Amino acid sequence: MQEKGLSENTIFKLLRELHKKDFKYDSGGILSSMCTKPHPIAKKAYQMFLETNLGDAGLFPGTKQLEIEAVQMLGSLLHNPKAAGFIVSGGTEANLLALRVARNMYGVSKPEVIVPISAHFSFDKAADTLRIKLVKIELDENYCVKIQSVKKAITKNTIGIVGVAGTTEHGAIDPISELSEIAEANNLYFHVDAAFGGLTIPFLKELGYDIPEFDFKLKGVDSITVDPHKMGMAPIPAGGILFRDNSYLKYLEVETPYLSELKQATILSTRTGAGAAATWAMLKHLGKEGYKESAQRCIELTKYLAEEIKKLPLELVMEPVLNIVTFKVKNAEKVVSCLRKRGWAVSLPTYPKSIRIVVMPHVKKQHLKNFLKDLKKFIDKR
Numbered sequence: 001m002q003e004k005g006l007s008e009n010t011i012f013k014l015l016r017e018l019h020k021k022d023f024k025y026d027s028g029g030i031l032s033s034m035c036t037k038p039h040p041i042a043k044k045a046y047q048m049f050l051e052t053n054l055g056d057a058g059l060f061p062g063t064k065q066l067e068i069e070a071v072q073m074l075g076s077l078l079h080n081p082k083a084a085g086f087i088v089s090g091g092t093e094a095n096l097l098a099l100r101v102a103r104n105m106y107g108v109s110k111p112e113v114i115v116p117i118s119a120h121f122s123f124d125k126a127a128d129t130l131r132i133k134l135v136k137i138e139l140d141e142n143y144c145v146k147i148q149s150v151k152k153a154i155t156k157n158t159i160g161i162v163g164v165a166g167t168t169e170h171g172a173i174d175p176i177s178e179l180s181e182i183a184e185a186n187n188l189y190f191h192v193d194a195a196f197g198g199l200t201i202p203f204l205k206e207l208g209y210d211i212p213e214f215d216f217k218l219k220g221v222d223s224i225t226v227d228p229h230k231m232g233m234a235p236i237p238a239g240g241i242l243f244r245d246n247s248y249l250k251y252l253e254v255e256t257p258y259l260s261e262l263k264q265a266t267i268l269s270t271r272t273g274a275g276a277a278a279t280w281a282m283l284k285h286l287g288k289e290g291y292k293e294s295a296q297r298c299i300e301l302t303k304y305l306a307e308e309i310k311k312l313p314l315e316l317v318m319e320p321v322l323n324i325v326t327f328k329v330k331n332a333e334k335v336v337s338c339l340r341k342r343g344w345a346v347s348l349p350t351y352p353k354s355i356r357i358v359v360m361p362h363v364k365k366q367h368l369k370n371f372l373k374d375l376k377k378f379i380d381k382r
């Protein structure tokens with residue numbers, strides 16, 4: 001650290017130089033991320049609540065109310081206005097909280113949780129942190145968890161099952177209602193990771209897409225992760241964890257004697273209220289109509305991209321269910337590196353080896369047209 005501070009001008013000159021190195025959502029180059037350019041109204045709300053701390057919520061009762069209302073709105077969307085939970089730092093914290101409830105609720109000495117192999121790596125972190133064994137189940141030809149294998153994997157140590165509604169690599173939706181029934185029949189905790197799909201599937205269903213139930217409508221669902229900082233268009237950090245009701249919170253709470261509230265359930269202690277305010281602002285401002293429009297735009301562009309990729313001709317890993325396209329390419333690493341030099345960030349799933357594109361709200365048709373031109377050049381050259 002230097003002795004004498006720099007001027008505002010110098011600071012911002014230096015910040016701009018480093019910021020230039022970053023990919024920008026507006027260029028369309030970010031095709032690999034489940035995050036997107038935050039909505040201007042969400043940004044404004046975020047800035048307004050920047051100094052708030054939900055870790056000391058008694059000092060910020062207005063911000064706490066925004067969090068409660070944001071959770072209620074998300075709960076209502078997912079068929080449970082009584083849902084209790086938090087706007088947390090992201091899907092990782094949300095999934096960790098869900099497994100923490102399951103572990104503390106069951107009190108088994110060697111707890112096991114059944115997850116599909118497609119589950120996000122945040123479950124590995126959660127399992128390691130909580131000393132839970134993850135039992136990973138293979139997928140069927142649609143990249144969904146194999147139900148028969150889930151049933152077979154249940155042992156006396158099993159405390160819970162996880163299903164994913166919008167897998168990270170393929171956007172596949174596990175058979176949540178079957179998993180819910182298995183969980184109910186075996187008295188197991190059931191968590192749905194809808195970090196990506198939770199703010200898209202309800203709107204696609206309203207638009208007439210044939211997607212099975214995946215939320216609290218199913219009696220076996222105990223908790224759902226749904227992230228406003230993904231398809232919700234809120235700035236990072238804004239993840240969502242919803243439990244069926246507030247009776248679950250006692251499995252998380254620790255005493256916080258020196259603060260303005262005496263108990264705390266989240267992993268983070270000091271935590272911003274800006275994410276809750278931005279989420280509240282987005283849900284109120286966009287409403288169902290706005291989110292439906294966004295989901296429709298993303299899914300239509302996804303279908304366009306998938307059809308154009310087939311014409312190249314390249315083989316899709318699966319027909320897109322949500323706004324993710326994965327396709328097989330020879331020498332995928334080389335193609336990805338050439339694309340990156342041209343300003344396109346795409347990712348490289350391994351199951352199977354392929355290229356993955358997430359069509360988020362910042363992606364426009366012209367971006368995809370330009371991307372396809374470059375992709376064609378690189379696959380022709382291999």
Ligand SMILES: Cc1ncc(COP(=O)(O)O)c(C=O)c1O
Pocket residue numbers: 034089090091092093095120122164166167168193194195196227239
């Ligand atoms: C399905 C799913 N769950 C959880 C996460 C983790 O979310 P975060 O990166 O916000 O912690 C992701 C991230 O992409 C995800 O796709």
